[in-house]
Amino acid sequence: MAKKNSETRGAMEMSMGTIVTIVLLVSVLVLGLVLVRSIFSSAKGVVDLTDQQLRGEVEKLFSEEKKLVIYPGTRYVDIKQGKTDGVGIGIKNLNRGTTEEDKFSYTVEVSDPDLRRKCSVTEKDVEGWIVTGRQEINIPLPVGEFSSQKVLFEIPVGAPLCTFRMRVNVKDGTSSYATDFFDVKIVS
Incomplete structure (x- = not known):
């Protein structure tokens, strides 16, 4: 029972780590897109x-x-x-x-x-x-x-x-x- 509990806890920690990593990567991607857009839109006509x-x-x-x-x-x-x-x-x-x-x-x-x-x-x-x-x-x-x-x-x-x-x-x-x-x- 203790082994099953630790496996579940390990799987839960791994899935939480994956979710945190995905959230951070999406945040970096959005910030990168905002930066690129601001650079290209700063050129004046x-x-x-x-x-x-x-x-x-x-x-x-x-x-x-x-x-x-x-x-x-x-x-x-x-x-x-x-x-x-x-x-x-x-x-x-x-x-x-x-x-x-x-x-x-x-x-x-x-x-x-x-x-x-x-x-x-x-x-x-x-x-x-x-x-x-x-x-x-x-x-x-x-x-x-x-x-x-x-x-x-x-x-x-x-x-x-x-x-x-x-x-x-x-x-x-x-x-x-x-x-x-x-x-x-x-x-x-």
Whole structure:
């Protein structure tokens, strides 16, 4: 009888130890998931950045010889239907042989030949979703300085879930100065 009692007690202690271990492991798993989520959700969209914060982020992306940069550095942005978000662009005056400030301009346009097939929308539709920063003219920039702007998209509810490419074309006066692209993915 004493042997059976000790076996039962041993089994009970073992099952209690197993339960405690499982509870601790689940707790660690939940805390890990919360940490990962907070890390990934701390990245701000362009719409949430002040002009000064955007300028700081754009400045980090410039190298010595880059005339144009796009923030985020991945040149890729997810925008939810019914929400506003976008990219930041930075233009740096790297012209040599002058001390005068130059006047720059830029335009943002669709650069995806498969847009109609992939997304069932036209270039005009997509360009209509740009609510701020589709183009700007007469941006004065002294040599060595840079300017940053926001390009914001307002994606309507019901827009197709797809990915398309946009191109930024920068001119110095009437001459082509720099060009780059970014991709927009519409998500639900």
